[in-house]
Amino acid sequence: MKFLRVDMSTKSVNVEDVPQEYMGLGGRGLTSIMINADVPATCDPLGPENKLIVAPGVLSGTSLVNTSRVSIGAKSPLTGTIKESNAGGTVAAALGHLGITAIIFENQVPDGELYIFRIDENGDASLITAQEYKGMRTYALSEKLLEAYGEKSSVLCIGPAGEQKLTAASIQTTDVDGRPCRAAGRGGLGAVMGSKGLKAIVVDQRGNSTDAIADPEAFKEAAKAFAKAVKDHPFSGQMLPALGTAGLIGPVNSMGAFPSLNATNGVMEGWEKVSGETLAQMIQDRGGKTGHMGCAQCIVHCSNEFVDKAGKYVTSSLEYETIWSMGGMTGIDDLDTIAQLDFLCDDIGVDTMSTGVAVAVAMDAGHKSFGDTEGAVQMVEEIAEGTELGKILGNGPAAVGKHFNHHRVPVAKGQSIAAYDPRAMQGNAVTYATSPMGADHTAGNVIGEYMAQKLDPLKAEGQVEASRNTQIAMASVDCTGLCLLASFALTTPEGGEAFVKAMSAKFGVALGPDDVPAMGIRVLKAEREFNRKAGFTNEDDRLAKFFYEEPLPPHNKVVLISDEEMDSTFDF
């Protein structure tokens, strides 16, 4: 259990034992609690006082399936709030195998300097100058890094967008095939990484100093039971391998909750052309891959490899959220264009969600027409080119809205919503408005409750409670390194029990089901405390004004949750 503390101004790397107060923490719990403790909340997110913290989950590196999620935390230059963004791929497992609990990047390099941070198979780390990689896009960069440091390396990196410190810049990471197609996309952490003069982090995958497990036999049994629960669950065991997350397009359009044409309609015209079913068929017909494994130790295989008509690789993995932002929001119903835009965003290193919404706002403001495929590609290319408009687009939809003086910008705390309209899913309105992260769907998606018929998505009743419960649950899960898509197995008795047993066996304490939410509450409290110190009040726990004023067809509702109700979300 080690911290690697890296001072970017002195270029020193210090190895520390994990201090007592951070024992048992990992992932988002670790990054948020540490950011709240050590980062002045009013600091400039792109300045020397911000810290960039990379932390695998407490279960990353163990044999438990689907635990290779890495959390990256900082103060966000996009929202000004605390931020945790997580990504899959292989790096969390690699860090876990090296017994590294967190890497903390502090201070700043002098202007113009650029570095790679490399950790070898013994866990020895160093900063290496990286001038030759300046301006490089992520695919070319990853190829060169894997050549230089070996195929058994995991890469975290920024593209030109992060180097330009644009606030929608992502941190990309390599998947099982070595492609930088996985992303810690939300909140502009790529800009923070760029502000620290860090182009890439390269971690050797051959570590064998995973933290000891207190009761290895009990852990092994629990892990087996959990894996079974993941496979038995129809969503993670059948739907996701067959269709990927794109399988959500049918259901969410069927509910009238798919924000389309810059969130002016809840149904996308022609959504069947971009549905998960159509995507899977197209990929299979062309010889691409569905049921693809993108992340280490994954048994869900939700990823895909999209190919063009000639069978040539275009992008991986094409997700629900990207099809929404680049298709639903922009009116582009052509999967080939959407796939190309997905690749471009990964290569340039920008959040596909924020970028699609930024393009949609520009279209809604009249800069281009909805559905203009060439116009959309041109706009995204401009981000890499660093043109005046490119910089605005790369700073996300709020920046675009300001530039065009447009009244319809679908954000909360400056970050765009996700592929669930708050007016047709009132519980998600609560999450978007109240999450310490800004409008964030993985922070607490209530869709499961609607599907199970436990709650009416179009009424205010019960939404605050549902959002609160799922925000707490997700904050807990985000500490463990467990993938969201495998976490639904936790809702079954077998899966829930197995997971608590695995955590108990790992730490050598008898944990009960109540201990899981307790962790989430602790994390949320730390995050809200940071935001308060940063100057945020209840007034900021609201959605953009138009959500309260413009009814969304076909159900024609506005956000119905009152301010008082929103403010009661964190009554703990």
Add this chain to the structure above:
Amino acid sequence: MKVKVKLFGILGQRFPGYYHEQGMDVEIPDGARVKDLLAHLEISKSFGGVVAVEGKLLTDAAKLENGAEVNIFQSVFGG
């Protein structure tokens, strides 16, 4: 009465020749409810059949109308 059914997720795989964009016409008794349609199509609860008509999720007890366009998909969670 007849309803036009579209199956999503992997539900379509159980019906040979089913093409997801086309859908299929299903004959059910007048006054049939959602649960009757699901039973007719042998889509069990554990498989997570969720039904929507005209943008609204329907309960098992909801009545279906002649000519309704019914989307049936598997229960999903968010991502």
